[in-house]
Amino acid sequence: LGLGDSEYTFFCNGGKTVDQRLQELGAQHFYDTGLADDCVGLELVVDPWIDGLWLALKEAFLLQKEKEGMKSDADAVSSSFSAAPHIVHEVNLSSQVQNLKLEDEGVRSSDGLTQKRVDVNLVASARDTEPSLAHSVPPVSQSALNIPALPPEYIEVHFQDTHGENPHLSSLVSEGKTFEVPVTKAVQLTREDAIKTALLLELDIADTVFDYQPGDAFYVICPNNANEVEELLHILGLSEKAEYFVCVKVKQGTKKKGATHPQHIPERSTLKFILTWCLEIRAIPKKAFLRALVECTSDVGEKRRLQELCSRQGASEYTRFVRDANVCLLDLLHAFPSCKPSLNLLIEHLPKLQARSYSVSSSNLYQPGKLHFTFNVVEFPACPARPVSRKGLCTGWLAELVAPLLHLNKNTVDTKGGSSSTEKISIFARPNNTFHLPADPSVPFMMVGPGTGVSPFIGFLQHRQKLREEHKDQEFGETWLFFGCRHQDRDYLDELRYFLENGTLTHLKVCFSRGFSTAEVAPPKYVQDVIRLHAKEVARVLLKERGHFYVCGDKKHMADGVSDAVVDILSMEMEVDKLEAMKTLAMLREEKRYLQDVWS
Structure with missing residues (x-):
């Protein structure tokens, strides 16, 4: 079983290399190699691969016994499995997991694995024939489900007072020194009628020690959308506690192995700061998160649907309605209104809000003290699973930030030329040690x-x-x-x-x-x-x-x-x-x- 990320040039290269070397040494496959892709969700290949492994192992051992002259014993054991389906070649092990289908009710994980049988509590209405994020139809709606074990809680949250200051954004970065720099120019490179909006921003780095070469990239520290943060606080019933400082600790007696305080959560900061700067509230929920949300949902039908989405049987619907649709926590809470997760659950399952990387589009030799970068304002159109359109988290924020500097159909706008708005953003370096001009200028x-x-x-x-x-x-x-x-x-x-x-x-x-x-x-x-x-x-x-x-x-x-x-x-x-x-x-x-x- 190889784990990889298709965004990299050599997908699953470690697993493929080991597999190839084993074959060179004379090993033979008794089960297909699995290649799981973190870009689309490791569990979509890992889970069915593990399920199929047990039957394949039993079959391999039986064949070995036959070779050793123990055919009678092997036949006796084999007959006990005659009703079980042979799934070794039925499990899709490709990284193209959108074609994954696990609708065979005969496929079950072994006892003792992190699985749990769920009874059928909800049957789809005969008039509803199309599944959606919040609604299922047969066969999934009529299937007994295999769902993951409930992840143990390991975080406890205590609200304190409203006195104090939040940490500086530089404390959220461990990769290098952070610089707060002004945006001195904003240019719209595309016309107003263009399908995509491309912006060029100029940063003034003259008063910093920030240095770069053409080809380097850098990170922008961006917040979650303010309206989405307020909406999440409202749904969670925590609007009145937004400015309260929060103390986050590891829960005593937790069953989670190696539980530690999340490094991306400050020791002391307000709830609003955590939701704005620390947690990726737009992250696509993983199945473990969906499983935890089941326990926070009171409506029987909604609970069942969440169980389906994190189950083996609902794997293809999870891909279609959650992952491919870019559904986030807010979308789930709207689709399942009886779901009321606790704050500690969000801190446990939402990943760190990552800074966004951009390529430098200027030369410090050509324009000393200036740094340019260019980007398209990303658009996520509405879809049935996510009825609200959104802009990219960082590109949307930057576009809104520099809106006062922009004048359509003009080539340049300089704050020194009359605009009183000088916005600042926090950046830090991401040097690229290879994507540079050739050291020898004569090289083509x-x-x-x-x-x-x-x-x-x-x-x-x-x-x-x-x-x-x-x-x-x-x-x-x-x-x-x-x-x-x-x-x-x-x-x-x-x-x-x-x-x-x-x-x-x-x-x-x-x-x-x-x-x-x-x-x-x-x-x-x-x-x-x-x-x-x-x-x-x-x-x-x-x-x-x-x-x-x-x-x-x-x-x-x-x-x-x-x-x-x-x-x-x-x-x-x-x-x-x-x-x-x-x-x-x-x-x-x-x-x-x-x-x-x-x-x-």
Whole structure:
């Protein structure tokens, strides 16, 4: 059973390596290898894999006994399992867990495991044929359920007085020094009618020791949405205690092994501070949390539905209505109004509110004392499981924060030019030790960055331009940029064409995913398609000239496609099979010449 995260380049590589080595040493599978993906929920593969393991082990032992001449005993034992289904090859062990189906009522975990049988208490109405977050239909609604054991409580909360001060935000960060810096400029890069809103913010770091290189990233400490915090306090019946200081301790006598005080919860702070800055209240609830919420729910029907969502039998509905729908605690409390969780339960199950990472899109050599970064304002449209649309937690907060600085259809807005609003945000560094310009400026490099993925490359080109101005006799290698955007007359093209005109950028290859084309042959829509059109140049830069190749942007919908395109190019130009081309790409990664800065 391998555990991994598909956001990483080599998914479950540790488990796959061990599996391969065991086979090389002569081991044979008696049960399919499981690959669980933390990106979508480990339990969705781990739980059914463990369930199927016991039957597979029994079968393997029986086969061994037969080989040892104990066929009679084996037959006797085997007959006792004749009614049990053979599920070794029925359990979906792929990381594509959305296809997981566990509707076989014959599949049950062994006694003594952390499972519990639940009786059927609710039958769906005949007129309701479609399931939803709060409502189920047969067969799930008529199934006996296997649900996880109730996680032991280990936190106790005591309200104190309202006197004192909350800790500084820097105390929430253990990775490095925090800086509170003003936002001095805000630019809307996309038009008002654009599908996505892209913003560029400028931070003034002149009075700090914050330093960076083009290609680095940094973290923004962001709060939960204020309205959502107030709404949660109201539902929990704790609005009047919002400004009370809270003391959080490990519960004496808890049965939880290794229980410790959560490091992301201050020793002393107000309830509102905890819900605003410490807990990720938008986190997708895991099954263990749903199981705990069952005990806080008084309505029989609602209790049953929560049991279904955390059960083996409801695995596909959990994926559909909770994980894929980006449902959070607030959505659950609206869908199940009789659910009244305690504060200690929230602290136990809600994860730490993580700072958000952004790529630097400027050069401190080009603009000393300034730091630029670019982002799309993320939108989560409403859906049946979550009838409220939302903006991204950090991008929505930043957009609201700089709204007074924004003037649509203008290129720059400077607070020194008249606006009296100077907002500040807290940041800390996330140095990237590899995603930097080549140390030798004569080395050629290629950049791939559609949309806001071009952000770090703006910093690359600014830095490169300044170096060319200061070192006119220096030899500089050629530079390529494969850029994709939605329309020909929008986004970042003006700035990129400026770099092309002054020679900083040697080749600019652009594709447009939208817009009308009159060409007889449809132009390529995606950067990976444009890369394939320049196969010989890509191979030359990577193989002959030992150049660098940078990719920045969405992993699933772009970066994976780019790496596939490069593999195909290497296979074609080197005249080798795909496996050999993949090995070459792996070598380029190891040599830090094929570099990615991607997100999901």
